[in-house]
Amino acid sequence: MNGPIHVVWFRRDLRLRDNEAIARAAIGDVPVLPCFVVDPWFYEQPEISAHRVRFLFESLADLDTNLRERGNQLYIFSGTSVAVLQKLTQQLQAQGYRPALFFNRDVQVPYGVDRDRAIARLYREQKLPIHLGLNYFLQPDGDRRSEWRDRYYSYLRQPQHPTPKCIVSPNPLTLDIPQLGIPQLSFADLQQKYAHLWENGTDFFRGGETRAQAALGSFLESRYQGYHWKISHPWLTQRGATSHLSPHLTWGTISTRDAYQRTKARAAELADNPKATFALKQFRDRLRWRDSAAQRLYLDPHCVHHNLYPEFDDCYTETLPTDVHLNRLQAWQNGRTGFPLVDATMRQLRAIGWTNFRMRAMCATFLTINCGISWHHGALHYMNCLVDGDLAIDHWQWQAQAGITNPLAKTFRIYNPTKNLQEKDADLRFVHYWVPELRGYSLPDLLAGRYLGKCNYPAPILDWNATRLINGKRVSDLRAAVRDRLQHDQQHGSSSEYLRAAKAKEITEKYRSAKDEQFRAYKQQELALGLNRPGNADNYLPGNKNHQRTYEQQELTLDRERVEPDES
Numbered sequence: 001m002n003g004p005i006h007v008v009w010f011r012r013d014l015r016l017r018d019n020e021a022i023a024r025a026a027i028g029d030v031p032v033l034p035c036f037v038v039d040p041w042f043y044e045q046p047e048i049s050a051h052r053v054r055f056l057f058e059s060l061a062d063l064d065t066n067l068r069e070r071g072n073q074l075y076i077f078s079g080t081s082v083a084v085l086q087k088l089t090q091q092l093q094a095q096g097y098r099p100a101l102f103f104n105r106d107v108q109v110p111y112g113v114d115r116d117r118a119i120a121r122l123y124r125e126q127k128l129p130i131h132l133g134l135n136y137f138l139q140p141d142g143d144r145r146s147e148w149r150d151r152y153y154s155y156l157r158q159p160q161h162p163t164p165k166c167i168v169s170p171n172p173l174t175l176d177i178p179q180l181g182i183p184q185l186s187f188a189d190l191q192q193k194y195a196h197l198w199e200n201g202t203d204f205f206r207g208g209e210t211r212a213q214a215a216l217g218s219f220l221e222s223r224y225q226g227y228h229w230k231i232s233h234p235w236l237t238q239r240g241a242t243s244h245l246s247p248h249l250t251w252g253t254i255s256t257r258d259a260y261q262r263t264k265a266r267a268a269e270l271a272d273n274p275k276a277t278f279a280l281k282q283f284r285d286r287l288r289w290r291d292s293a294a295q296r297l298y299l300d301p302h303c304v305h306h307n308l309y310p311e312f313d314d315c316y317t318e319t320l321p322t323d324v325h326l327n328r329l330q331a332w333q334n335g336r337t338g339f340p341l342v343d344a345t346m347r348q349l350r351a352i353g354w355t356n357f358r359m360r361a362m363c364a365t366f367l368t369i370n371c372g373i374s375w376h377h378g379a380l381h382y383m384n385c386l387v388d389g390d391l392a393i394d395h396w397q398w399q400a401q402a403g404i405t406n407p408l409a410k411t412f413r414i415y416n417p418t419k420n421l422q423e424k425d426a427d428l429r430f431v432h433y434w435v436p437e438l439r440g441y442s443l444p445d446l447l448a449g450r451y452l453g454k455c456n457y458p459a460p461i462l463d464w465n466a467t468r469l470i471n472g473k474r475v476s477d478l479r480a481a482v483r484d485r486l487q488h489d490q491q492h493g494s495s496s497e498y499l500r501a502a503k504a505k506e507i508t509e510k511y512r513s514a515k516d517e518q519f520r521a522y523k524q525q526e527l528a529l530g531l532n533r534p535g536n537a538d539n540y541l542p543g544n545k546n547h548q549r550t551y552e553q554q555e556l557t558l559d560r561e562r563v564e565p566d567e568s
């Protein structure tokens with residue numbers, strides 16, 4: 001009898017810091033077998049993205065390095081997750097070990113939910129220990145939804161799980177892992193097996209816990225400055241004005257709690273700088289939105305795949321109505337719509353797998369409202385490109401931008417790409433970077449269409465105003481129909497859907513007024529401290545005083561900005 005062995009099954013929690021499963025498994029001197037299963041199912045899904053796969057493999061390599069520094073390594077097995085873990089468990093038992101399984105709960109597609117259930121059943125049937133941890137805060141039951149926020153913050157404030165200093169490795173004399181008969185992959189094998197994905201990836205976002213820590217470090221060091229207003233500018237965000245942590249949070253190379261606690265600590269250091277503390281507060285809100293999106297999918301796994309309200313089922317379907325729509329979809333995907341900011345964004349998305357929130361939202365309303373194409377197509381294309389692709393956020397956001405969510409609000413937002421170009425990329429740095437055909441043309445040239453017929457850049461594929469009026473009205477009418485039904489149901493005793501919608505509206509309004517209040521308070525504090533002069537040093541536009549002034553003036557318009565919270 002060889003005694004106990006702790007199998008740690010990594011999934012989207014590819015870190016050692018604040019990782020409940022590894023922290024608990026590594027206590028004491030029981031050998032630990034850290035593993036990741038490359039399950040072909042995930043690589044055959046329509047949502048697959050080369051950027052994401054590459055980021056995953058880099059994160060695995062970094063995890064392996066960090067485990068080796070602690071005396072262990074990462075074992076990468078290949079096969080169906082359930083079959084691999086079943087065989088591993090059997091083989092370990094055959095070799096005289098008593099395995100205990102450790103892994104962290106995660107939000108999953110139905111395949112993942114079934115997989116986890118099957119594995120938990122296997123362990124319970126065999127009376128083997130199984131330990132489920134939390135990757136980030138998840139409330140297991142839906143009954144106490146109203147308590148989510150309090151419980152969430154209480155979790156965030158708790159001490160992090162300690163990072164193991166040493167992780168005991170299985171004794172090679174008693175356990176020969178290659179002999180277990182489970183297909184194993186080296187990093188070279190991974191790259192070869194998935195070469196078609198690997199080669200298409202990019203270096204813009206690199207995976208791994210080490211890089212996640214570096215990204216958070218540099219963000220809190222200086223990149224956070226002006227976060228709250230730079231966040232909407234595509235060029236500044238490409239250059240690092242937001243954290244760029246999204247792929248890390250998606251793959252769990254950093255925990256939300258870690259990011260939150262370090263941000264809080266930094267805000268405490270900067271307590272006498274109202275602008276900095278305001279910026280960091282806006283950032284922390286977004287960390288919560290991430291986790292609340294995950295929570296929503298966890299409690300309601302179907303919410304992101306179907307129209308939230310059936311009134312939209314004829315409007316938003318998975319079939320493309322006509323060839324005109326197909327052509328529009330292709331133009332949108334390829335960055336050839338003739339709307340410079342839309343095209344720059346779509347090319348950026350394809351090239352680096354990322355773009356900022358506003359550009360994602362703007363291109364989403366362009367596709368759904370202006371092109372009249374269902375959000376399903378856009379959401380899938382985003383998932384095929386995004387390095388941070390996360391169904392819980394992506395598919396929900398697409399429904400939100402398509403005008404489906406929060407129907408009790410009388411209005412919904414349609415982004416105007418021309419207005420955004422004037423306000424968010426007036427110097428055309430972003431457009432010129434991604435749309436070389438337009439280099440040499442100024443903003444007035446673009447607005448007057450002076451490039452038309454003179455370069456290889458298309459004329460607009462549609463009339464923005466006309467499509468906004470027609471399709472916007474259609475969506476607006478459907479929202480009114482949802483509203484009427486919910487109100488009718490509520491008056492006739494069936495109120496659960498109405499109450500949920502009312503809660504969504506309340507959360508949105510509360511967030512807006514709290515943010516406006518925080519903004520006013522920060523401006524007043526600055527005034528009191530004599531700090532209301534234009535501009536802290538701008539990291540992203542070195543030496544360009546004109547831009548600095550322009551951007552700072554835009555900051556003053558922040559209280560008119562409407563960045564929707566995403567936790568309703």
Ligand SMILES: Cc1cc2nc3c(=O)[nH]c(=O)nc-3n(C[C@H](O)[C@H](O)[C@H](O)COP(=O)(O)OP(=O)(O)OC[C@H]3O[C@@H](n4cnc5c(N)ncnc54)[C@H](O)[C@@H]3O)c2cc1C
Nearest residue numbers: 242243244245246286287289290357360361389390394397
């Ligand atoms: C149509 C659409 C699809 C989107 N799809 C995704 C997606 O698949 N994965 C994803 O991580 N984000 C998605 N977002 C949200 C947002 O655009 C990205 O999280 C953000 O741009 C990532 O950059 P960052 O890490 O520098 O963000 P920061 O501004 O530094 O924000 C910090 C973190 O907060 C979280 N966050 C920020 N905004 C949101 C939001 N609106 N909702 C939930 N969490 C948020 C992210 O984890 C992000 O890393 C989507 C937005 C839209 C409009």
